[in-house]
Amino acid sequence: MAFGLEAIEQLSQELAGGYNLNARLLTLLRGGPLDGRGQERAEGMSQEVSRVFMVSLFMLNSRESGRPVVDTMASPAATITEGSIDERAPAKDMRVCGGEEVTPPRKGRENEVTKKEITASPHSDGYQWRKYGQKNIQKWKFARCYYKCMFSHDRGCRAKKMVQQQNSSCGDRPMFHVTYVHEHNCQREAVSPGEATRSGHFNPQPQRAELDDDTMASCLAMVIGGAAPAGPSSSSLSPPPVGASPSDHDGGRTSSPLDVSTGLDVETSRGSPFDRLNAPAAPSSSSSLLPVEAISSSDPAVYMPAGGGLSTSTDVIAMDDIYFPCGPLFSPVAARPIGRSDDVPMDVAMFTDTTSAWTPYS
DNA sequence: CTCCTTTGACCTCGG
DNA sequence: TCCGAGGTCAAAGGA
Numbered sequence: 001m002a003f004g005l006e007a008i009e010q011l012s013q014e015l016a017g018g019y020n021l022n023a024r025l026l027t028l029l030r031g032g033p034l035d036g037r038g039q040e041r042a043e044g045m046s047q048e049v050s051r052v053f054m055v056s057l058f059m060l061n062s063r064e065s066g067r068p069v070v071d072t073m074a075s076p077a078a079t080i081t082e083g084s085i086d087e088r089a090p091a092k093d094m095r096v097c098g099g100e101e102v103t104p105p106r107k108g109r110e111n112e113v114t115k116k117e118i119t120a121s122p123h124s125d126g127y128q129w130r131k132y133g134q135k136n137i138q139k140w141k142f143a144r145c146y147y148k149c150m151f152s153h154d155r156g157c158r159a160k161k162m163v164q165q166q167n168s169s170c171g172d173r174p175m176f177h178v179t180y181v182h183e184h185n186c187q188r189e190a191v192s193p194g195e196a197t198r199s200g201h202f203n204p205q206p207q208r209a210e211l212d213d214d215t216m217a218s219c220l221a222m223v224i225g226g227a228a229p230a231g232p233s234s235s236s237l238s239p240p241p242v243g244a245s246p247s248d249h250d251g252g253r254t255s256s257p258l259d260v261s262t263g264l265d266v267e268t269s270r271g272s273p274f275d276r277l278n279a280p281a282a283p284s285s286s287s288s289l290l291p292v293e294a295i296s297s298s299d300p301a302v303y304m305p306a307g308g309g310l311s312t313s314t315d316v317i318a319m320d321d322i323y324f325p326c327g328p329l330f331s332p333v334a335a336r337p338i339g340r341s342d343d344v345p346m347d348v349a350m351f352t353d354t355t356s357a358w359t360p361y362s
Numbered sequence: 363c364t365c366c367t368t369t370g371a372c373c374t375c376g377g
Numbered sequence: 378t379c380c381g382a383g384g385t386c387a388a389a390g391g392a
Binding site: 130131132133134 | 368
């Protein structure tokens with residue numbers, strides 16, 4: 001699917017603007033009989049709402065036009081995947097990402113980029129990685145980390161990934177650019193989820209929901225209509241119960257392979273087209289994971305798209321904040337980092353282990 | 363003792 | 378050809 005992030009953001013803004021406009025129109029209409037001037041204003045607002053619909057529909061219909069996908073928004077909840085990338089953008093093709101200008105990686109030795117994504121959970125991709133390097137990169141506040149497949153040696157797997165924390169974050173949630181280089185060619189045997197973190201790869205079914213067309217359309221329909229959605233099928237939106245829980249951490253060593261976050265709970269994520277933040281189980285005492293856990297459904301969720309026209313920033317906005325007049329459209333069950341220990345600086349990765357100690361440098 | 367991360371040095375590429 | 382930046386290696390140290 002190729003629904004550009006820029007498009008999502010624009011669409012979000014358009015729709016939120018339309019929503020606000022409609023709310024004003026409603027207020028106007030409820031204010032009593034309209035005089036000539038009020039009638040004019042109401043008509044103007046109505047026309048503007050129509051324009052919003054038109055623009056939104058146009059954007060929806062034109063998404064197949066092959067327009068390049070541009071990273072503009074770092075969603076804390078959704079992992080934005082650019083998909084397979086075989087060719088890199090021209091060197092001077094600056095991209096805007098999370099409000100930052102990002103120079104595409106120059107052509108290097110490894111040119112076989114298979115995927116790029118922006119995620120809050122750079123390590124929850126179902127594979128085990130070994131860090132082999134870290135480098136301070138110009139223009140980035142945070143060092144870039146280099147990972148190889150754990151089986152690069154044993155099985156000659158060439159898969160690598162580079163994880164770059166963004167300069168900006170969404171609230172206190174750091175976002176990461178993850179660039180995958182080379183496909184895994186280590187043979188994956190079916191591994192029980194419990195074993196996944198320890199003994200190898202498990203079937204890497206998609207662990208995150210991508211915003212497919214139906215989902216996006218459904219979402220927009222919800223926003224436009226304010227109707228309670230039937231809810232996208234959980235099969236398409238919720239990750240499979242891969243399980244691989246961080247509680248499977250090797251109890252002894254702290255320098256374990258990268259942790260694999262839990263899949264999302266199917267029940268709690270139903271109804272939202274947006275990926276919920278991964279919510280690793282409470283870490284064991286020996287784990288260095290920052291505790292992140294699912295909390296009660298009374299808390300506002302942090303789904304994206306945020307902004308709702310109220311802000312063009314990439315900050316997280318609770319669904320209740322966006323859609324308050326209608327009540328939450330989804331059944332938001334939040335997942336948020338909790339119990340962040342005070343000794344962990346806020347600009348450190350929201351979860352970390354010894355393999356991903358994000359140490360900002362200045 | 364083993365395995366992994368850290369980190370500085372080295373290599374390679376592109377301007 | 379030089380230089381800066383990014384990517385990788387490998388020794389050292391830690392758990």
